[in-house]
Amino acid sequence: MADELLSVEDLHVEFERGDSKVYAVNGASFSVGPGETLGIVGESGSGKSVSVLSVMGLLRGSGQVTGGTAMFMGKDLLKLRRRQLEDIRGRDIGMIFQDPMSSLNPTMRIGDQIMEGMLSHQYTSRKGAFNRTLQLLDEVGIPEGKARFRSYPHEFSGGMRQRVMIAMAVACEPQLLIADEPTTALDVTVQTQILVLLRQLQLKGRMGIILITHDFGVATNVCDRIIVMYAGKVMESAPLVDFLARPAHPYTVGLKGSVIEVGTKAHQLRAIPGMATALTEPPRACPFAERCQLAADRCLEELPPLRPLGLGHYVACHRAEEVLAAAGTTVGAQVGGPVGGQVGGQVGGQVAQGVTARA
Amino acid sequence: MPDEPILKVDGVSKHFKVGGRTLRAVERVSFDLGAGETLGIVGESGSGKSTLGRLVLRLLEADEGRVVFQGEDLAKLASNELRSRRRDMQIIFQDPLASLNPRMTVGAAIEDAMVVQKIGRSASERRHRTEGLLERVGLQPSAVDAYPFELSGGQQQRVGIARALSLGPKLVVCDEPLSALDVSVQVQIIQLLQELQRELGITYLFISHNLGVVQLISDTVVVLYLGEVVEQAGADELFERPQHPYTQALMRSVLKVPEELEKRAPLVALAGEMPSPLSPPSGCPYHPRCPLAMDRCKEEKPLLRTVSEGHMAACHKAGEAVTMGSAPAVLVTPSELAAS
Known part of the structure; x- marks a missing residue:
């Protein structure tokens, strides 16, 4: 172990x-x-x-x-x-949750939110954090990172918000x-x-x-x-x-x-009786x-x-x-x-x- | 000839105005549903x-098209007539807690609906009926005195079903009724819905994103994409021989539990997301994501057409031996998954 x-x-x-x-x-x-x-x-x-x-x-x-x-x-x-x-x-230890909207700050640009974690953990310099954010946006599949850096969470779909959450979670490796x-x-x-x-x-x-x-x-x-x-x-x-x-x-x-x-056919289904208490x-x-x-x-x-x-x-x-x-x-x-x-x-x-x- | 359908949806559309733009939520949807x-x-x-479920119940007004229920055009009914027809058409929601009044006991919530619809001659008759319904959906009659928050999610959904049944409906719209429930409870509820249908002859309009659940409970299945029907067929036919590339992509995306490790298929991700209904693509709504798209698909909207008996698809290529194998966007193979 x-x-x-x-x-x-x-x-x-x-x-x-x-x-x-x-x-x-x-x-x-x-x-x-x-x-x-x-x-x-x-x-x-x-x-x-x-x-x-x-x-x-x-x-x-x-x-x-x-x-x-x-x-x-x-x-x-x-x-x-x-x-x-x-x-x-x-x-x-990075974390992501079910509902990205409730974990993102609606009033903050997503790029700043991704940078914030790196800066508060002194992972890198401000310039380094900016560059890494652009790299992360690319890695998690958000195209046009420079433009999207300035977007707010509400401008993203649920899937895109989850990608932002993932970028934040893995920012500090x-x-x-x-x-x-x-x-x-x-x-x-x-x-x-x-x-x-x-x-x-x-x-x-x-x-x-x-x-x-x-x-x-x-x-x-x-x-x-x-x-x-x-x-x-x-x-x-x-x-x-x-x-x-x-x-x-x-x-x-x-x-x-x-x-x-x-x-799945109906006859294959096996319900577990009762429920957890x-x-x-x-x-x-x-x-x-x-x-x-x-x-x-x-x-x-x-x-x-x-x-x-x-x-x-x-x-x-x-x-x-x-x-x-x-x-x-x-x-x-x-x-x-x-x-x-x-x-x-x-x-x-x-x-x-x-x-x-x-x- | 089969009997006249209990529900006929004919070219129904619903558009919403959102900040000066038009959101095409439902676009010329038609289907028949037998009793x-x-x-x-x-x-x-x-x-x-x-949205389609709500249009059927006339909880929303359609912009065009007709909903004919038991031979009557719902849009032509006056509000008092509509109210009396409502007893024949009920709805069960995804989140049973949100659809129950937290300050009302279970009994009061069910009896309230009966009072509005003038069912039962006395309070004691309604109480008796309510207890019977609760028992029928698998709860103790004593649950009449419980408040919704005291119940588990599965029990709340049973109350939702009991309330819908209290009026003796002919049609029940089930809007994602299992999505908030644990898997073991999902099976209990789906079996309950099936039993009730066999006993009472209820007609269901069953709305779900879960393909397996839909196949299990449905006779016919309609696949919607950006408000339009892209495919419609008998349930087993549709899932065994899907003709529309979108249906095929949906089916590929659902992760199945493999029988054994060696049978685990590669994770295949479909590229892109559904476009905004505020700015739907030209031509076929699916063409920007479709691996089979050709120039014609960008310009000309494919009409829903019959590809085999009882099987319709809105795709220029449907019927031309469309295969499930198409260029996946990203591929992670089991060996890559295993290598760690």
Whole structure:
């Protein structure tokens, strides 16, 4: 693990909600190396964004890191002072988010915004920053950089704004880029353009990328490793090859069976019954057990640890071996189960739980 | 001969004035929709698909063309007549929370619509009906007392569906009803919509940017580009044999989950973005991005024409064995992806 860029171990994050607490991240561990793309997938409330935002010191509201370490360049990011973290953010670690408009200053020319980060981090001189901005605009696919330098964000399309965000994020040549749903707000034809661009930038500087996404199509087409989060825990962590061919957690299998693509037939769809709920106490059993068709007594009593299953393949399920053994046979049907009318009944009852702590 | 369509959209256009310029949101769109069927409308942002949904419900007035619903031209109805027809045509929105009043309980929101439409003789009858609807869409009857913020996104969308159903509509416009939901919940909602259609014979106009979802739920699909229909066909036919280069490009752009690593296709990015509807290109609206464009495409707008039975495309080259393989703008191969 010595060559990892960022290594997060046993991260815990809690939110205050009135008199109670919401346990948003419950012992998550993950790491990313140079030139590697780590995908973090999961549904709303799974803790996928909260995990990464908390490491960056960007938790909002009542969120608090209550445990864990996040080693980056020999330092634990969770122990740094705010000023030290600000030095690292934007210089060594770049970030892009889903909605570029909310991250751009509407009253500032985009060229000045790109330059600002380089100047505040003393990356280069004013003249150097200007020249690098023109170079960056060209690299991210914004033509006529000199003219566009003077444009304001509202004069750009959503895709072009995301390109500006990317230029800002990589201006200081960060070693790590965090991309939180970077293409979710974009049209499909533009989405691929942005993913190709990220890949090109990565190849140049061996930048590590953490890509947070709910979109399996995106994750499986650009990531080297994928971790699946649920209830603030890592359910499965696998190299892409295993994620595709040997998913070992019933939740992973269920999510893959829920993906609707061109050509998907109704009878192939496997809805996962029920829905994720916010945890108001730390999990003591498998948090997915209540929705899992394979759940046994043990799953309701004992928290499954994240354990190795193959080379680089980890899973937090007591029955992972059975999931693997059943693969290719009837596992889909067992795990997802055909649904029909019975979903409704299971979904009811949970009114007023799965609120807050949106990832 | 099939029955008279429940909805006939005939040459409908909608232009908006934006700062002295004209935005052509919807341009001469026509289609028929049979009772109990689903017509899917796909397109990217700015394609005019949501505007079209609102024109169909006469939430917006068309500049030209007719919307005929159950044999009546909606534009000719007086406002009180229109109001009574509204009970037959409902809409489900993308963001259920934004379409629910945050200060109203779920029960009140549903009953309110019934009061306006004079459905149910008494408050208790409406309450009873509401509880039944909530149960039908997969919620507990006790959800009548919940406020929207207390519900998850999936549950909010179920309330949106219950409210639309409360009036016993014949046509429901679904405007991106799954886009804000998690994948596991998307499947639950799409299965619910399909069940309701089978049971109640509802007709759907299903608007989405998600091609897979549209193929799954639709009988017929219309592809919009810059407000115009560029292709229309039966759902499976359209996605199995797309004829318009834009439809083909859209399909190529959607990232599919590969079965295994070796089967991962290269990431292919289509060059350019959709032009502004304020200044649409001459000729074919797609020609500036089209790898097959020829001089004729720049000058002469291709008409929507039949290329095979039930399959129409607006492309000069449609039907001439247009292939999916065209010069991609940028190519990153799997081996490059793997090399790191």
